[in-house]
Amino acid sequence: xFLVVIYGLVLALPLxxxxxxxxxxxxxxxxxVDSQPEEKKSLKTIMQPPRDDLDPPKDDxxxxxxxxxxxxxxxxxxxxxxxxxxxxxxxxxxxVYGPGKSYNVFAGKDGSKGLGMSSLKPEDAVPDYSDLxxxxxxxxxDWFLFFQKRYNIVGRVTDMPTSVSNLAxx
Numbered sequence: 001x002f003l004v005v006i007y008g009l010v011l012a013l014p015l016x017x018x019x020x021x022x023x024x025x026x027x028x029x030x031x032x033v034d035s036q037p038e039e040k041k042s043l044k045t046i047m048q049p050p051r052d053d054l055d056p057p058k059d060d061x062x063x064x065x066x067x068x069x070x071x072x073x074x075x076x077x078x079x080x081x082x083x084x085x086x087x088x089x090x091x092x093x094x095x096v097y098g099p100g101k102s103y104n105v106f107a108g109k110d111g112s113k114g115l116g117m118s119s120l121k122p123e124d125a126v127p128d129y130s131d132l133x134x135x136x137x138x139x140x141x142d143w144f145l146f147f148q149k150r151y152n153i154v155g156r157v158t159d160m161p162t163s164v165s166n167l168a169x170x
Contacts, residue, residue, distance in 0.1 A: 048093075050149035060155035062087055064110060064127065067157065071108025072098040078154075082110035082127070083144045084167070085160045088151040110157055112164070116140030130163040 070080035078091040090097045097107045111125030116136040129140055
């Protein structure tokens with residue numbers, strides 16, 4: 001009896017494979033259905049085209065401690081994000097940088113290391129990115145260029161860790 005079952009499986013498997021391949025081939029597939037849940041469709045994103053209406057960059061000094069005031073927790077203050085010591089005003093994207101939003105981990109601080117690592121962990125959102133490998137420094141540089149084309153520069157961090165103060169201009 002056991003051998004009959006084995007022989008049956010051996011004979012049935014190629015047939016099942018053929019049927020499965022035939023039904024999943026592109027010529028037999030129905031048009032794709034948008035299976036994204038409605039809430040996913042409405043999620044906000046930081047991706048946006050470059051802007052041509054940015055203000056001239058400012059060079060106002062901020063300490064890392066002062067920067068904490070601009071984390072979005074006080075709605076009367078702007079939201080700032082610093083990358084490599086350059087402070088950007090991201091207030092107009094409070095839907096992604098505001099309290100409880102996906103990128104709030106970077107608000108009110110210099111989170112350069114986390115951006116380079118593509119990490120949203122609070123422990124990675126720190127200004128010392130000196131130990132990032134070259135590929136992650138390139139990611140960080142891409143983020144810097146992205147922000148530079150889309151957000152007003154409002155200042156610079158004056159007390160970046162010494163390990164990165166000479167790397168600020170990659």
